[in-house]
Amino acid sequence: MAKIALKPNLQIGIVPTHIKFVGGLVPDENGKMPRGQDGKMLISTELEHINQTSRVAPNCAQTSVFPGTDEGDMDELIEDIKSLGLKPHMIMMVAGGNPMDPADEDKVAPSLLAGLEAAKKHGVEHVASTSFEEWMKPGAETLTGDAFDAAVAQLVRLHTRVCQEADILNSSVKAWHMEFLRGTEFQTFTDISKAWTFVKAANEAIGKPFFKVLVDAAHCGDSILSMEENVAVIQEMGKADGFSMFHASAKTTRGCLSTDDGWIGNLLTACAATGKLEIVLVELFHHEDAALAGLREADPRHGIDTTDGRTYSETVCDGLEEVAHRLNNLVNRSILPQ
Numbered sequence: 001m002a003k004i005a006l007k008p009n010l011q012i013g014i015v016p017t018h019i020k021f022v023g024g025l026v027p028d029e030n031g032k033m034p035r036g037q038d039g040k041m042l043i044s045t046e047l048e049h050i051n052q053t054s055r056v057a058p059n060c061a062q063t064s065v066f067p068g069t070d071e072g073d074m075d076e077l078i079e080d081i082k083s084l085g086l087k088p089h090m091i092m093m094v095a096g097g098n099p100m101d102p103a104d105e106d107k108v109a110p111s112l113l114a115g116l117e118a119a120k121k122h123g124v125e126h127v128a129s130t131s132f133e134e135w136m137k138p139g140a141e142t143l144t145g146d147a148f149d150a151a152v153a154q155l156v157r158l159h160t161r162v163c164q165e166a167d168i169l170n171s172s173v174k175a176w177h178m179e180f181l182r183g184t185e186f187q188t189f190t191d192i193s194k195a196w197t198f199v200k201a202a203n204e205a206i207g208k209p210f211f212k213v214l215v216d217a218a219h220c221g222d223s224i225l226s227m228e229e230n231v232a233v234i235q236e237m238g239k240a241d242g243f244s245m246f247h248a249s250a251k252t253t254r255g256c257l258s259t260d261d262g263w264i265g266n267l268l269t270a271c272a273a274t275g276k277l278e279i280v281l282v283e284l285f286h287h288e289d290a291a292l293a294g295l296r297e298a299d300p301r302h303g304i305d306t307t308d309g310r311t312y313s314e315t316v317c318d319g320l321e322e323v324a325h326r327l328n329n330l331v332n333r334s335i336l337p338q
Contacts, residue, residue, distance in 0.1 A: 004055045004324045007331040007338050011087060012324065013060035015247070015283040018312040019046050021291035025063075031070035033077065041073070044080035046313065051084050054317040056324040062089040062128065062281050065118055067096075067111040078122040089279070090119050091179075092129040099131045099158055100143070100151040100188070109162050116166040119173050126245065126279065128177035128214055131159070132189035132198070136294050140187040151188065156202050159211070169210065177245045179214040182222035184298045191223035192233045199242055209241035215271055216283075221251030221263035231270040238274025245279040246271050248323045252299070254285040255306030257319045268326055272336045280327065282319040286312060 006012055019025065024042050027033050034042045047061055061081055065074070081088040092115030097104030112131060119127045132155065134140065143151050159176070163169060168176075180186065180195040189195055195213045202211040220230045237243045246268060250260035257264055271277045285292060287305050296303035307315045330336040 001055055003057065004321060004328070006056065006324055007328045008336040009338075010277065010327065010336075011060040011279040012056065012320070012327070013058040013062065013086060013281055014047075014050060014316055014320065015062045015091070015281050016043055016046050018284040018286050018316055019043065020286045020289040021064075022289060026291070027066055027069045027073065031068045031073065033069070033073045041077055041080065043077060047081065047084055047086065049313055050316060050320075051086075053313065054320050056317075056320040058086060058320065060087040060089060060279065060281070062091055064093055065090045065115045066093045067114055074118055075122075078124075088122065088124055089126045090115060090124055090128065092116070092127055092131070094129060094131045098134050098137070100133050100154055102154050102157075105154070105158050105161070108158060109165075112159070112162045113166055116162060116168050116173070120166065120168070120171045123172040125172055125174045126177060127173055127175075128179055128245070130179045130181055131155075132178065132180060132195070133186050135181070135185055137187070143188045148188065148194075152198050152201055155198050156205050159202055160205050163206065163210070169206070169208075175210060175212050175244060177212045177214040177243075179216055179247075180219055182219050183224075184295065190219075191225045192220055192230055193225065196233055196237055196242060200240070203242075212245065213237055213243045214245050214247065215243050215267060216247035216249055217260060217264045217267045218247065218249035218251045218254055218283075220267055221260060227263065227266055230267060234267065234270045235274060238271075238276045241276060243271070244276055245281070246277060247281050247283045248319065249283040250306075252301045253287075253304050253306050254283075254302060255287060255304065256284070256308065256315050257282070257322055259306050264323075265326060268323070269330065269335060272327075272330045277336075280323060282316060282323055284312065284316055284319065
């Protein structure tokens, strides 16, 4: 089939979460990355496969960075990504405690600092994290009022601290994208408005729009805010350089993009209309990933097989194709420049 040429001057790629965290993305107890029988990292093999089979030529990829990952393996992974003609973007995974709790600041800071240092070492321009709160924390309560304000203030202290310690504003890193998550996964930072509250405060503290909200269509769709309310925040963020990265991911199922009930199309168009959209990433999760067993138990809709007879690689390629057509038609409709 004919290749699809991307018309707008944007980055497009994938987050290879569909190869599973357990057995695909997470390093072992020695920090070594999962590899195939050929000795190649499974992430690298999958990115190469997508490059070869997709009708859309990706030009970037976003991969997870876990604390304790072997430095040699990390070096190899980033070089593999670059050798495929892809810009590497990092999602820094958090460990050690609750980012909102001042008592845990010294426990959480090292994992973020390690991620920033890795990004600097490899000339990475865009880092991301979900470092608002602990994932799937038993007994966690929703913070409101003064407690929410205190959490925002602590998050600003934590994130500006690690920026200063890494001297990140004088490095290759252009932006730090903050990803909020759906309810169940998080309890407090579960919508775009709350994420934007932190990002505004953090940027005010450092004096420039370095922090961004990562607009993930799945998390927006699963939040309590309506589509119109999400769009209004996106428009506000656009005026303040508050975002530039978009995850094309289906709400609830996190599978085939055909299951998102219109959120990707609507929010992608809203993001494009601001003129601030730079990076679009397709992200699917495997419905049998052992790492997500707790999420499936909490919400069985998350464990639905949406591949409809395809492999996960094929389903991701279909997602890239759909998103590329959307972006091209945003150019055709004069919403995005060519």
